[in-house]
Amino acid sequence: MSIDRFYPMRVRFAPSPTGALHIGGARAALYNWLMARGSAGTMVLRIEDTDRERSTEENVEQILDALRWLQIDWDEGPISQVSRSERHGEVLQQLLDAGHAYRTNATGEDVKAYKAQHGQDRGFRGTAEADGAVRLRVPDDGATVVHDLVRGDTTFQHVHLDDPVIARADGTALYNFAVAVDDADARITHVVRGEDHLSNTPKQLLVYQAMGVTPPLFAHLPLLHGPDGKKLSKRHGAASVQELRDAGYLPAAVRNYIALLGWGDTDDETLISTDELSRRFDVSRVSKNPAQFDEKKLRWMNGRYLRELELDELTAELEAFTGRAGLREAVAISREKIQTLADFWPLAGFIFDGPSTEDEKAQAKWLTDEGRASLQASHEALSALPEWTLEAIEEALQGVVAGREAKPKDVFQPIRVALAGTAVSPGIFETLHVLGRDASLERIAAAT
C-alpha cells in the first residue's frame, strides 16, 4: 500500500441523527476537524441515517446547528447515507456474486441455538438460502487485526466473530456494510470515532477485504463519562451541545475544554486557541481511558475566555443571550464576576429590573435600624453631589464611612441590598454610577 493512500488526510464525522449531538460526538467531530485543518486535509460530513425508524430530519438539523455553533465546518456533505443505497446495492450484489456474502433467514434465536451447540465463543455461521437477510462470510481461520492509532494493534480471532448481517431482507444496507462502502468510496484516510465502534471494526475490515479495497487508518476515542463514572447523560446536567449553549458557554471555550478531555501533549498549557490546537493535535496521543466530563473546569475555562473578549463583543454575546439591549455599562462592571453568559442576569439584572425581593436573609441582615440610619446618611451625601461621577460617588461614600466611624461594609452592604435586593452585586460605586443618580437615590430612599 502506498503512503499516498493516506495523505492528504480525508477525515469524516458521521453522526446518526437519532438524537441531539452529544458532547462525545462533538469531541469526535472536533478531533476530526482539527486533523483536517491542521494538515490541509478535507473534512467530510455524512449522516448515518440507515435506521429509518429512528432517524429524523429535525435531528439532522439539530446536529448541523450544533456543529455550526461550535464553528466546526466541513468541506463535503452533509451526505445522507440512504441517498447512496443504489451504490450499496451494487456492492452488495458483487459480494453475493463473489461468494463473500450469502442470504439466510437465520434469526437471533438460530444464532443462540448455534452457540448453545458449538460454544459461546464460537461465531455464528449460516448456510446460504435463496432469500433472506445478507450476511458476510467470516472465515473460521485466521484473525483480523485492527491497527488503531490510539490503542495499537487489537486482534480479533475470526472464530469468535458471527457472520454479520450486512443488509436486511429487503436489500437495504446495515451500518457495518454501508459505513465501509461509504468510507471507501469517499477515500477516507482516517476514521476517528468513539470506542463503541472498536468491536465493529473487524467486521468493517472484512468488508473492505471482500471489496478488495485498502482500508483507512483507524483511531478509537475513549467514551465520555459523567461525574459518577457512568456514561454521560442528562442526569449530569449538560450532555448535549445544545445544553452547553443554553448554559451560557462560549464555543471557543467548549472547543478548548473538549480537546483536552482525553488528550494532552507535553506542553503544560491549558488555555489553547483553536488555531494552536489544530497545529498541535495528534490523535496518537489521545488517552486510552474514558474521561469524566467535569463541568467545573469548563466553567473556569469559560470564565477565562469570557474575560478575554472585547467589551463590545461580550456585550453582543450577552444581549443575544438575554434578549435585552443596552447592557454595555452593566457588562463592563460585571465581566470579572461571571463564568458563563447565564451568570450575568442573576448578578446584574437588578440594574434593569429593580431590586430582587427574594433574598430575605440579606434584607434582614443589612436593613436593620442601624443599616437604615446608614442608608439615610448615604442618601444625604449622595444627594448633595454636584456631579454623578465614579470618583465623586466613592469620595462621598468614604466620607460617610469616616463620618459614622463605621466599617466600610456597614455602609456599603445596606446600599447594595437597597439597590440589588441581595448581598452580592458588582462593585458598589460602579453600580451606583451605572444606575444613575435618580434610580440610585430612589432605591436607597425606598429601603430606608
Added chain:
RNA sequence: GCCCCUAUGGUCUAGUGGUUAUGACGCCGCCCUUUCACGGCGGAGAUCCCGGGUUCGAGCCCCGGUGGGGGUACCA
C-alpha cells in the same frame, strides 16, 4: 455467558527503565478587598488498581487477577 478495550492525587493529564512523579480544575489558607468574584502567593491531596515475574533498578516491559467501560440487533 462470550469477545474486546482500559487503569497515575476527587477530576483531566505529563511521564515512555534510574524524577523530591508534571501541570491544570476543584479544595484549604494568606494577600488584595465594600459583597461576590478576578488576580497574586502558598498548601493539603497519589501504597502510580492488586499479585507475581523480567531487571542492578519498574509508574513505565511480561503474565495473572480485580475494578471500570464497550460490543454481543435484519440499531448506529
